[in-house]
Amino acid sequence: MQKIYFDxxxxxxxxxxxxxxxxxxxxxxxxxxxxxxxxxRxxxxxxxxxxKNIAKYLNCQASEVIFTAGGSEADNLILYNAVKNLGVKRIISSSIEHHAVLHTIDMLHKDFGIEKEFLSIDSEGEISYEELExxxxxxxxxxxxxxxQVNNELGNILDIDRVCKICKAAGAYFHSDTVQGIGHVNLDLKExxxxxxxxxxxxxHGPKGxxxxVVKKGHIIKPILHGGEQEMGSRAGTENTHSIAGLNMALSLAMDHFEEDKAKLLELxxxxxxxIVREIPEVSFNGLSADIDRSAPHILSVRFPIDKPMLLFNLDLKGIATSGGSACQSGSSKGxxxxxxxxxxxxxxxxxxRFSFSRFNTKKEVDLVIKELSTIIAK
Structure with a gap:
């Protein structure tokens, strides 16, 4: 059985x-x-x-880059420091952020009494920029x-330039979880x-962990992990050298082949x-995921015309890996x-x-997945 990875x-x-x-x-x-x-040495x-390589690709200073154990730790480090060391008393976010952000905001509200406000979300998963202002x-x-920057379930791309301008005009700090964007969507931290x-x-395509x-120069960052002065005093713990080397190689490959990979992913x-529209005409797409110009090239959220609780399970039995998005699906307790x-x-x-693609996927794999989907949905 051929294994197909669309997650x-x-x-x-x-x-x-x-x-x-x-x-x-x-x-x-x-x-x-x-x-x-x-x-x-x-x-x-x-x-x-x-x-230095990260700084080159993102157009920032090397001293602004702090290595962490992943995106969740980076979000925690940033949000905690904003409250503890930068005097932030209010955080404005949205209800569709990653839990690394939402749960941290909840903790900061509970432990430090910060105000938390959430922007309205429309049926396409878009915020109101006017409401933010x-x-x-x-x-x-x-x-x-x-x-x-990119919603991990819908693929919606935030108008990050507009948010940045709104925040600067109001004297507010701006943090963006760019975990789904790096390597897929342009980001220039100077512009x-x-x-x-x-x-x-x-x-x-780098290692886990x-x-x-990236913390702009002039912002005070103190560690949430203690016991050493690594990472310019911002994070204790011996650096994960081989994984950092893997990150460096992965980012270099992603950025050096950015346009080529983006074109392939968009075509796929x-x-x-x-x-899928041809084979299952009644399908819909969540958020802006089917809008090529306003969503990330690697994420597509599909809503089927029926309730099929075992769909993910049945796909898995056929060797197809995907992610679910609704409460009725097998293995999803909260939805x-x-x-x-x-x-x-x-x-x-x-x-x-949610189907999500990489440069290693092919149209042949798409054909096989669509064939299996048609059979499962028809039953």
Whole structure:
């Protein structure tokens, strides 16, 4: 049975070049980056080379890059510091953010009494930029706005330049979880001077357990992990050298082949859309995921015309990996907070599935998946 992986928004397979790089560093570069001898200096060089490379691709300063254990830690580090060290008393966000942001906001509200406000979300999963402006003008309270660049379930792309301008005009900080955007959507931190971003290597064919935060120069960052002075005093713990090397290789591959990969993914996504509409005409698409110009090229959220609780399970039996989005699906106890925010009562009863693609997927795989879907839905 052929295995087909269409769940790349959850995690991506490691690129073979990333694996090769990591094995090389595991075998030959095992020194502690904090050690002053030759072994340590070589390991330190790996870390700092990666830091400089990230800064080059994102057009920021190397000193603004802090390595973390992934996107969730980066979000936590940023939000916690905004409240503890930058004097933020209010956070404005949306109800369809990743839980790494939403749960952290809840914690900060509970433990520190910060105000939390959420923007309205329309049926397409879009915020109101006018409402954001109004909320920022309504109070002189020191505020952080936290809105993700690409929604991980819908693929909607935030107008990040517009949000940045609104925040700057109001004197508010702007944090964006860019975990789903890095490697898929353009981001230039000089042209769009966001205060904070979070990223994770395993979303662009790098290893799990490593990511980074970018914190604009001048913002005070103190560690939430204690016990060492690594990462310029922002995070304690010996740097994960081989994983940072893997991140560096993965990001280089993603950015050096950005236009080529984007074109391939867009072609694959359009092919999937046309194929599924042809075979199952009653399908709908959640959010803006089927809008090629306003959604990320690798994410497509499909809503089927019926309730099919075992759809994911049946696809898995056929060797097809995807992610679910509605409460009725097998293995989902709470359902999707994102879909709950945008679907009406009738739409929410229907089964939704997120298909997400990578540069390793093919049209042949799409054909096989559509064939299986047609058979399962028809039963």
């Amino acid at each position: 790349n928004a959850a995690t991506t397979p490691l690129d073979p070049k990333v694996i090769k790089s990591m094995i090389d560093h595991l075998q030959n570069n095992f020194g502690n980056p904090s050690s002053t001898h030759d072994f340590g 070589k390991a330190k060089a790996v870390v700092e080379t990666a830091r 109004t909320k920022l003008k309504s109070s002189n309270t020191k505020t952080l706005v936290s809105l993700m 769009t001077p966001i205060d904070f971003i979070a990223a994770s290597a395993h979303k662009f 490593v990511g980074f935060a 996504k359009e092919y999937f859309i046309n194929s 999707s907070h994102v879909l709950a925010a945008i679907l009406n009562e009738n739409e929410a009863k229907h089964t939704s599935v």
